[in-house]
Amino acid sequence: MGVPAIRVQDLKYTFPDGTTALQGVSFTVEAGERVAVTGPNGAGKSTLLTLLNGLLAADGAVEIFGVPVIPANLPEIRRRVGLVFQDPDDQLFCPTIFDDIAFGPLNMGLEPVEVRGRVAKALAQVGLSGFEKRSAFHLSGGEKKRVSLATVLSMDVEILAMDEPSSNLDPRSRRLLIHWLRECDKTQIIATHDLDLAYELTRRTLILHGGKIVADGPTAEILTDQALLETHDLELPYQIQK
Numbered sequence: 568m569g570v571p572a573i574r575v576q577d578l579k580y581t582f583p584d585g586t587t588a589l590q591g592v593s594f595t596v597e598a599g600e601r602v603a604v605t606g607p608n609g610a611g612k613s614t615l616l617t618l619l620n621g622l623l624a625a626d627g628a629v630e631i632f633g634v635p636v637i638p639a640n641l642p643e644i645r646r647r648v649g650l651v652f653q654d655p656d657d658q659l660f661c662p663t664i665f666d667d668i669a670f671g672p673l674n675m676g677l678e679p680v681e682v683r684g685r686v687a688k689a690l691a692q693v694g695l696s697g698f699e700k701r702s703a704f705h706l707s708g709g710e711k712k713r714v715s716l717a718t719v720l721s722m723d724v725e726i727l728a729m730d731e732p733s734s735n736l737d738p739r740s741r742r743l744l745i746h747w748l749r750e751c752d753k754t755q756i757i758a759t760h761d762l763d764l765a766y767e768l769t770r771r772t773l774i775l776h777g778g779k780i781v782a783d784g785p786t787a788e789i790l791t792d793q794a795l796l797e798t799h800d801l802e803l804p805y806q807i808q809k
């Protein structure tokens with residue numbers, strides 16, 4: 568095997584107010600792997616994802632394709648890791664949806680015609696063609712989530728780090744997301760409470776609880792282990808309960 572896509576070593580993070588979110592997390596994700604990260608509210612999932620592209624400074628080490636996530640490398644890291652935030656309001660800050668989705672490609676120095684093509688393609692991928700001139704402030708929750716995904720798709724990153732990508736999506740949009748992620752050969756790390764999505768899409772699941780990894784293994788084993796899930800305040804996926 569080559570260099571892992573993601574290598575996280577003994578990662579610890581405490582917020583300025585003293586709340587400890589991660590207490591020594593270690594794992595690797597191989598290139599092309601698709602991994603679910605689940606765990607109860609407050610487990611540290613979002614904190615972990617934000618550390619993958621260096622939004623916070625933590626103890627321990629994160630490497631992306633062997634490149635350390637340190638301030639000097641952040642431009643490269645952010646070209647290679649696309650982070651979809653849990654809350655779209657953290658992602659969408661421009662006056663128009665076009666500007667939000669064009670932001671990454673423009674920063675990458677692409678020509679305007681290429682940028683326009685990427686925006687149109689990303690909007691089509693999330694089923695929102697023609698939304699370029701709208702403002703994200705005036706979209707529904709699910710539409711905002713889809714535009715958030717488009718801001719990352721337009722950058723053509725190597726690693727998709729997605730925080731609750733299916734939250735607020737209507738059933739058809741959620742199905743399209745699952746289909747698209749299954750077809751997509753990029754490395755994917757998906758923080759989610761949607762255990763049915765995790766069960767359908769991933770071969771590997773990590774459970775975080777209290778800032779620690781308490782399980783890391785085949786999804787088919789972890790998400791069918793009722794005792795393990797209940798110990799960590801989770802439930803069997805609906806399709807397993809049936």
Ligand SMILES: Nc1ncnc2c1ncn2[C@@H]1O[C@H](COP(=O)(O)OP(=O)(O)OP(=O)(O)O)[C@@H](O)[C@H]1O
Pocket residue numbers: 582583584586587588606607608609610611612613614615653
């Ligand atoms: N800005 C912040 N300041 C202080 N503490 C924070 C901050 N953001 C998160 N925390 C705390 O860090 C811990 C981990 O939070 P995090 O958002 O990573 O959890 P999560 O697993 O993503 O939860 P959820 O399932 O609710 O999205 C929690 O105890 C939370 O209260």
Ligand SMILES: [Mg+2]
Pocket residue numbers: 612613614653730
């Ligand atoms: Mg979260």
